Amino acid sequence: MEIRFAQLQCSSSSVTMKIDDWLIESQQSWGVFSTEGDVGEMLGQLLTQPDDDKALVYSGQITGADPSQVAFVSLQQQQQLLENILAQDDSESLGYTDPKSTVFRVIFDQCHDNNLTHQLLQQLDLTHLSQSSFSQLSTGEGRRVMLARALATQAPFLVLDEPYAGLDVEHRSTLTMYLEQLSRTLQMLVVVSREEDMPQWIEHVALFSQGKFDSVMSKEQWVNHPVIHQLTAQSGQQSEELLALIRRHRHSAKFADPVFELHNGRVAYSDKVIFSGVNWRIDNGVHWQVKGPNGCGKSTLLGLIFGDHPQCYSNDIDIFGKKRGSGETIWEIKQHIGMVSSALHMQYRVNCSAIDVIVSGFYDSIGLYQKPTQQQVAIATEWLAMLHMGHLAKTAFKQLEYGQQRLLLIARAIVKQPTLLILDEPYQGLDYLGRRLIKNSLELIAKEQLTQLLYVSHYQQDSLDSIEHFIEFVVDDAHQGYRAVVSGPTIK
């Protein structure tokens, strides 16, 4: 497919994209790097929207694109599919898996071909999950299903927006090889916001800056391009400003040790054990990173702390000086915890404005149901300005790009200065600058002990210097599922 964008200008309610002239020749695959602004979602939507239903209005021209021959994968698409499935599927409450929402069916429905479905399940390491419900998958498992689903359409042109987000180290490396193989027969646009995610085999790179098509270059030129150094310096300064804001409103509560303790923790579902024999103690002021492959139970473990996992009452847990299940309310626990995760992002389906999302952090609510104080609104306004979203204060959360939504949820978690800040893959969907800004800020927050971090990320590059304690899930050969290994300077 030969596609040309000419004098293109396109705006959604929160993002604008401009391309003066960009030619994607037939057989060419491109890497797209965007420093600021979610162009991947917009490119994908433009190339897949049918002529008779142009949800995204634009001026200028897109020639040569055939929407029926393009498949698109993004975090927003995954969120959308999940929402659709949850809206139709009430099987969870009835205690069984709806056959229409199994991993197998979600892929099969795109091709109606048994062999192809099984082949894709196997290639994307999903065979063991084929009868699981899509809505119960872990983040990384869900991302692989989305890719399989796009490939099942057998479209010759693929738009992959952040295909590596949420994948563990091993699956990222297999995906790299897999995409390289596919690139011999398919055309691809691979949109990334991490320089290390730009696939080796890509020959052409398009650089976007603040939503504007900036330049094209060869892979060699990209590797030596000064943009990354410029961005690093810029984000460092912004993080200092963000920290100053957090310091000014400092007020987190302190508890006696341990802040949290899990004794012989175990989570299992009818068909499988996720982990067992987990002993973990979190003392005051100690930051932790939770590690392990996709599906090992990292989010599940954090859900036991946060209190939204159904099996938190069947486990022996002490939190903030109380035994779980001893009459405390979930709100008493939650008021000391800030949380960012894909599950929370999914739950945040109410349609309040951007500023209300941040303010809702003071009340631990999804949506805002109380009249905030002037001070709370002032703090939230400062946060919006810091995140370059001041102009979007009144925009509805649902109308924002996935990355913008994620930034708001991070601000929502930090704003009340919780004792524990739980960050489960916080950077998912953020552009380069957004990620640097948040990572630098977390580093400073941890160093100054402004709050205590529990942190999950699959990228070595995301490690925070201030985190020296790790809990890592490893396969338990003796039993089913995983066990946890804890390490750090104070662990004997």
Ligand SMILES: Nc1ncnc2c1ncn2[C@@H]1O[C@H](COP(=O)(O)OP(=O)(O)OP(=O)(O)O)[C@@H](O)[C@H]1O
């Ligand atoms: N209701 C359920 N029934 C069966 N299995 C479930 C259910 N809910 C979750 N799981 C499984 O529990 C496992 C652990 O999920 P979890 O989200 O904790 O993994 P994770 O380590 O955070 O993974 P990732 O790195 O992909 O985010 C996954 O394999 C998931 O499919």
